[in-house]
Amino acid sequence: MPDKKLMPSWLSLEEALERLLAFFEPLEREERPLLEAVGQVLAEDIVSPLDVPTVTNSSMDGYAIHAADTSAAGRQTPVTLPVDGYVAAGHVYPHPVAQGHALRIMTGAPIPPGADAVVPFEDTDELEQKEQGAQAIQSVRIYHEAAPGANIRGAGEDVRQGQRVLARGTVIKPATAAVLASLGLVTAPVFRRPTVAILATGDEVVAPGQPLGPGQLYNSNSYGLAALVQSYGAVPKLLGIARDTVEAVEERLAEGMEADLVLTAAGVSRGDYDVVKDVLLRHGEIDFWTVRIRPGKPMAFGALVGTDRRGRPRRVPQIGLPGNPVSALVTCELFARPAILKMLGYTQLARPSVSAVFHGSLTNPDGRRTFARAILERRGDSYHATLSGGQGSHILSALALANALVVLPEERPSLRDGELVQAILLDADIPG
């Protein structure tokens, strides 16, 4: 990072993001219980400690036999074999199956030595005997010739001991948790979830639940940012609200020195009370502070340099987000999300986006890339985007209704009804 001069830069989103992401790496490895690890990323390859299935077993309910004994069996020419016994999954039949004999076997039960095929119930007189009230079946008629290996799953057929089952970098989904459990694992080696400290600033900002004085407003940013950070898979830590003095901001930020990332909201513009940038200048390093985007032009990125509670030296990255609620949440999406995903070990850092037909009108007077709050829906095979409400950076309701951000590039001064546009998906469930 450059030195402590506060040079107002004027960066493109790509330049800003590249500088910011260079600061982050996947965090250290930890072992997490499977259910808590969903959404985290494997920090190492998973090699199977066992064969799956562990032993050769039956894939059907039926009779384990020697295949050769069934040659020429047919509906009119059944082969009748004495039934020696009976084995269910989870149990081991203690004898081999002799030539000319059958063993009644249930799905998943180990195939005893001797037997080399399973004849399913429907190819025998099992059901007829049951319907006639037979309690234990003494002998069975086989109506169909069995090929050697029929209805048998070999040991290690699914997974071989020593085989790499999952690669480092795999995102753990519910089915991945099931795969890990099937190997006998109760924890997964994953990159640690980052802790993200969140500080709101402003003399006018009051915590929800408290009475509101004239000219004051409730702290919505901390809750919106914490909810976003949590949705990305990080652990939010609320540092509360700092008044607009360097001392108040410093005091609160000291509690953030244990975190992996600090987000501040407000205080990074050029007003008299924009003290967050002053704190960064005094106690840290500051990088860019203006990006060519709307909403969210005033932005700072830097590092807080200090010590944690135990006195260990720390250099904690800080993103100074703008104070307007929509700007704060959209810039969190654009900058904090990829940073958090990178710390979690993700390699796919961008949200998916689709090409959509735009409905409405939008202007871009000053060449900033504009991220408009929109409702995206699918009609047939095409996507359609409509503005979700007023585009002022204080109008939170339009962001709450939005499931996408429509992107108006720097060089495009306006967007008219029916034109094609890229839309970044904020939600999985796009209606249509």
Next chain:
Amino acid sequence: MPDKKLMPSWLSLEEALERLLAFFEPLEREERPLLEAVGQVLAEDIVSPLDVPTVTNSSMDGYAIHAADTSAAGRQTPVTLPVDGYVAAGHVYPHPVAQGHALRIMTGAPIPPGADAVVPFEDTDELEQKEQGAQAIQSVRIYHEAAPGANIRGAGEDVRQGQRVLARGTVIKPATAAVLASLGLVTAPVFRRPTVAILATGDEVVAPGQPLGPGQLYNSNSYGLAALVQSYGAVPKLLGIARDTVEAVEERLAEGMEADLVLTAAGVSRGDYDVVKDVLLRHGEIDFWTVRIRPGKPMAFGALVGTDRRGRPRRVPQIGLPGNPVSALVTCELFARPAILKMLGYTQLARPSVSAVFHGSLTNPDGRRTFARAILERRGDSYHATLSGGQGSHILSALALANALVVLPEERPSLRDGELVQAILLDADIPG
């Protein structure tokens, strides 16, 4: 539900789903802290208790003035006004602004009586004076005529007291949490999250972390199902593993009588050891138990009738899922997910699906609707689906790799390379 006869039905997915969903309603209302309520659904309309903003305030850093005093002001003909004082956001200036006077005002600060417009710094000599080293500004030159109301946000301009801000049925997203906080709320009235009890059954099933005997396998279903249930927004409760006796299953299920839904895995087929259906027949009511789908044909739905720990009568819906891991997870997706979402108050119960070009080949020999595990990607404006691995119902790895289920309808015996198919999206992040 019909009476206690075990009639093997042969239902379509739609028939089965309709019968099942008829059992579920949104759960009771509860108040949840905002961050915990993300993903839950509002159980009532949210009406604003206040105007936002609470008072008329400045939308720019500048000077509050009487607009009439700036008439004919221009770069060559500035108007000079004495500056009476200074007010920042969160503070209230205690005097009116007199005609012919100016008040230095910061973004968000309340407009005092008298003033009816704000002239931004850039339309004054503020910067020139600062550059010349002025500490406190005594008088200001105004270079631009201000219209009445300029750069002023009226009280209630965003939200009026008493206005319905969010409707019952709204899913709480991070930006919704911010909206609720902006109204001063610290909790949200939402439909309660369901608790889902999960029981694995089988003599051959062993808990991960324990040693494995011959012919045994690890319990992957409980972990996969719990992770899915959790991803839908419900609270999983693991009931462990029951051995294949009616008594063992009964004993474990007694612990599920506090739950809103019980999921069992295995024991619903027609084998000798499929005791889950016997328990449902003895202690509950049973509805369908075969659905024309692949994977997942053997399925049961019923209700456990009994009492909870405090002796209160309970009738707990139970979905008897098949035991094969892929079948268990796919039927959880198809049946438990919409049931859970309905209890959570969602109205959009189906996953989004898209039309995709199929790559590979797939057959459907017996007229069951087939849900094939596939990797979906976007190329340009079209989606492409490729099978993610073997389609056997024990091959979990293909499900773990999949981000979509390709749907082969009942009447379609096969699917060839290049044909169009519907794909159900399992993930938000479709690459492309």
